[in-house]
Amino acid sequence: MCEANQKDLTIICRCEDITVDEVRAYIEQGVTDLEQLKRLLRVGMGPCQGRTCTPLIVNELARATGRPVREIPLTVFRQPTTPVKLGVLAGGTDHE
Amino acid sequence: MKHTEIAIVGGGPAGLAAALNAAKLGARVHLIDRNDYLGGQLIKQTHRFFGSKEQRASERGIDIARELANQVTASKNIQVMTEATALGYYEDGVLLVEQHKKIFAIKPERLIIATGGAEKTLLFPNNDLPGVYGAGAVQTLVNVFGVKPGKRVLMVGAGNIGVIVSYQLLQAGVEVAAIIEAAPRIGAYWVHASKVVRAGVPIYTRHTIQRAHGHREVTGATVVQLDENWQPVPGTEKEFDVDVICLSVGLTPLTELLWQAGCRMVFVPELGGNVPLRNEHLETSVPGIYVAGDVAGIEEASAAMMEGALAGLNAAASLGYTTESLGLDRRNILAQLEGLRSGPVGEKIRKGLAQALL
Missing domain, CATH: 3.50.50.60 (FAD/NAD(P)-binding domain)
Structure with missing residues (x-):
């Protein structure tokens, strides 16, 4: 999480407030896998589920590793695609 | 569990055209959209389109949306579900939809994904x-x-x-x-x-x-x-x-449901990112799952409507519905799409689509 008083931040994941510098620091340490970055930083785990940050992070990974974008593995697209309230889930599925 | 012949996710230009064309052949359709209105991005298009008359030149997107939405609501074959979000697609062919704080399981015989794109x-x-x-x-x-x-x-x-x-x-x-x-x-x-x-x-x-x-x-x-x-x-x-x-730096296809369905995907920068491989019927690598509009490759509303019409006709035809003019209708739409994508303006999209064919 970025410091509130820091200035001129470049945000890569808006939902989780992660900066591009934080992502690059991990990549420099050898974390060149989107799945690992997600677990370490929570990038892509907010309300938008990576719709904004995933393409940006994939570009960072491609640039850092010299691999083409198409060869960077993505994370799993699990259900649900958008946040659902627990109360809605607890209401059960309509099986009429 | 709701059963339907064709479920369409996304009520933008592609989804609306798909619903109308499938229903026209006689198929029973569920049209699902997360907004409380139909039309998708069309409702923001206050400018006149151009191109040929078949492509609705000089009409405004907002008017096209209203007209298509009226036709859809009037069709007895189409059940419209607005404020309904597709939450996921599961391996047993079930689509989970949340609407008005309730969850519905829908099992369609055919699925048309017309979810559009997201901004980069x-x-x-x-x-x-x-x-x-x-x-x-x-x-x-x-x-x-x-x-x-x-x-x-x-x-x-x-x-x-x-x-x-x-x-x-x-x-x-x-x-x-x-x-x-x-x-x-x-x-x-x-x-x-x-x-x-x-x-x-x-x-x-x-x-x-x-x-x-x-x-x-x-x-x-x-x-x-x-x-x-x-x-x-x-x-x-x-x-x-x-x-x-x-x-305004481009869009990328909204493909979550396609990944969940196991459709084979390919990264095509010319089409905005990862897109599903599809055949000339707009059917993906998973039989019975069709795509139309920006989710199949970022293009524009006219192309989305034509792809939607094709996907709708093809999905309905695969269920056995037909009319005398079906073959002609399909060839007509294909010719219009080809016209739209011709010339230097269509070069990028042609290059992209060539990489996404099954």
């Missing part, structure tokens, strides 16, 4: 300041709600959306300081670009945004020229006093 964004310092908008948000504010996003705008991206939204901002009485474009050429159709240039808005190609300024909100932006290798040229910085930075 850019990395630059202070890109989280209030006043940094996506072009879609600006279009919603101005054209749907009648709210000005600010007083003076820097538009980033000179594709069709960037240039059209700039013009619509001018119409709304908002100043557009400049349009910048990282590519060496303007991506928009000349008819749109020359309109904003005539109105006095400069377009800087080979320029990008270096940073936004401001403490609590945007108060300005620094723009810099790019060299042939897309690197900033020191000393070419320009300062703009703006309170809005509008990002």
